[in-house]
Amino acid sequence: MINLTIDNKKIEAEAGRTVLEVARENGIVIPTLCDHESLEPTGSCRLCVVEAKQGKRARIVTSCLYPVAEGLTVDTKSERVMNVRRLVLQLLLARCPESEQLREMAAEMGVAPEPRFTPDKDNVKCILCRMCVRTCEKIVGVSAIGFSYRGTEKNVCTPFQEESSTCIGCGACAYVCPTGHIEMETSEKGDIRKIWGRTFKMQTCKVCGRYFAPEDQLAYISRKAEIPAEDLAVCISCR
Ligand code: SF4
Structure with missing residues (x-):
């Protein structure tokens, strides 16, 4: 077992698990659109980004792919994380402006539902998550x-x-x-x-x-x- 911290909560987790899995097991919600328990994670949607700090190094990673590690500190809602998540959402909205799911997520994250970037096409709802x-x-x-x-x-x-x-x-x-x-x-x-x-x-x-x-x-x-x-x-x- 290893020890890490997610959102200031000290957590013991099995080595080899991902940050997303461990966060969920501990009641910490990280948004994602392309995660399913029966499929291997691919990090396609990029909405599950978090900030992972190991020693002095902090970086933005996709939590569905990033493994937990001893001494890791994770912030799932830092300003940096929320800025990246909002940008990802704006890009997804530019591809799929009609998607109800994306518009609901945008409302939750304080992102304007109208695309910041020019939509690729009208009436597309596919985010290419595979x-x-x-x-x-x-x-x-x-x-x-x-x-x-x-x-x-x-x-x-x-x-x-x-x-x-x-x-x-x-x-x-x-x-x-x-x-x-x-x-x-x-x-x-x-x-x-x-x-x-x-x-x-x-x-x-x-x-x-x-x-x-x-x-x-x-x-x-x-x-x-x-x-x-x-x-x-x-x-x-x-x-
Ligand atoms: S249709 Fe598009 S959004 Fe829906 S599962 Fe397939 S790739 Fe993902």
Whole structure:
């Protein structure tokens, strides 16, 4: 175990943990948009910056990547930290001026919701955090989406922006997206889901009759896990 200080609070932590993890475990809130417990941290959004001091040296680091160390002193809300965080937020707002999530964060941090920098485009809500792409690849295992183009044109999409034959309609990308950029629609009856330009038929639970998952997703799980398809035709509530 090692000893460090976060926001003047003396903390004992396991070596190898990150500052963000240890801060959270101790009730200290650090904002972030690209962190998820099931994914490796990447430091994409840069909102989790903190000031880390070791000896006489103080520097701004991304807390989701920075490991705790003996004698480390961390300030999560210093003026320097807040200035960097506000600047990051202004840059994100310039890319995604319509994002409700960003506008709410801006209000909390005292940043004007109107972009300080010229917006790249209108109606873009993607901050390029890669959460959706990584979830699809690392957790779901299908790699149905990725990034295309560069610079201000960079966006997340299916290969060649065509219907993805590998997408199983699970919607994990839409669930993890912090800004609501990925559109997923479910019909009123619940029998159809639309995502990434494709339409998926939903499976009914053989016990309660409720639509609960895309047929393609269940077929994928059945193949991967070698579970008979009929064993998967029951929703979580009825299992
Ligand atoms: S669509 Fe959402 S999850 Fe994917 S990169 Fe953009 S903001 Fe991140």
